[in-house]
Amino acid sequence: MVFNVKDLGRSPGSMRTLEEQVSAPGDLGVALIGVQEGSPVDLELRLEAVHEGILVSGSAFVHVAGQCGRCLEPITYTLDAKVQELFYYADTEVFEGEEQEDQHRIENGTIDLEPVLRDAVVTTLPFQPVCQEDCQGLCSECGVRLMDNPDHHHEVLDPRWAALAGLTGSSDVEDAFAASTESDKREES
Numbered sequence: 001m002v003f004n005v006k007d008l009g010r011s012p013g014s015m016r017t018l019e020e021q022v023s024a025p026g027d028l029g030v031a032l033i034g035v036q037e038g039s040p041v042d043l044e045l046r047l048e049a050v051h052e053g054i055l056v057s058g059s060a061f062v063h064v065a066g067q068c069g070r071c072l073e074p075i076t077y078t079l080d081a082k083v084q085e086l087f088y089y090a091d092t093e094v095f096e097g098e099e100q101e102d103q104h105r106i107e108n109g110t111i112d113l114e115p116v117l118r119d120a121v122v123t124t125l126p127f128q129p130v131c132q133e134d135c136q137g138l139c140s141e142c143g144v145r146l147m148d149n150p151d152h153h154h155e156v157l158d159p160r161w162a163a164l165a166g167l168t169g170s171s172d173v174e175d176a177f178a179a180s181t182e183s184d185k186r187e188e189s
Contacts, residue, residue, distance in 0.1 A: 001025070001117065006109035008049040010089070018045040024062060025114050028121055033066025033075060033129045035121060043113070045083060053088040053106055060117055069128040070137035071145050081120040087111045 001022055008014050020043045028035040035041070045058035060081045067074055087104045104116065136146035141154045 001113040002110045003047075003113065004110050005047060005054050005087075005106060008047060008054060011049050012051050013049065015046060015048045018043060018047055018058075025118070028062075028118060029064075029066070030122065030125050030127060032069050033064060033125055035062045035064055039063050041117065045113075050086070052092050053086055054111060055084075055086050056111065056113070056116065057084040059083065060120060062121055064125065066129055068131040068135055070130055070135045071147065072138070073131045073135075073145070075129055075131055079121065079124060081117070081124050083113075083116055083120045085116045 003018065003020075008016065022041050022043060024035045024037055024039045024041050026037040028037070039062070042061040043058070044061070045056055048055045048057075060083055062079050062081065063076065064079045065074070065076045085104055087106050089106055104111070132147075136150075138145055139152055139154070144152050146152060
């Protein structure tokens, strides 16, 4: 993603637009969601010469794919990542409070947009993507997607009553509880 900017020279106020489609670099995303390597990235940028260098601003449109962090369903959408970065001329000195590596430089009349694109896209992606805001995720017992089956539930039985189930010959704990309640009533009368 290296682009030639020699035509802008060092003339503050000169400007041109850049509308290109490039291939996405690798590792453009986070754990659950991102841009696939090689997928198209549509750039709509304005390149403006200023005193310190070239100001790049505009948008990068990328196709994002991943999976929901709650239910693991696939997610796809188009992202409009806003880009704004100043590329400094090679002979521009580092300003107070800024590190050399934080400044992007114009090298041999070209600028490399990959780090800028990476910063714009990755910081916009959700850390915990969801297919919809009210996604309930998966059942912790059996893994059923809860959005597909909203009435899904499991009987949670108190393990303390499990011993009573063996006394009545029943495998159901509720039956054992009912039997113990009946025997308690008989003893009281």
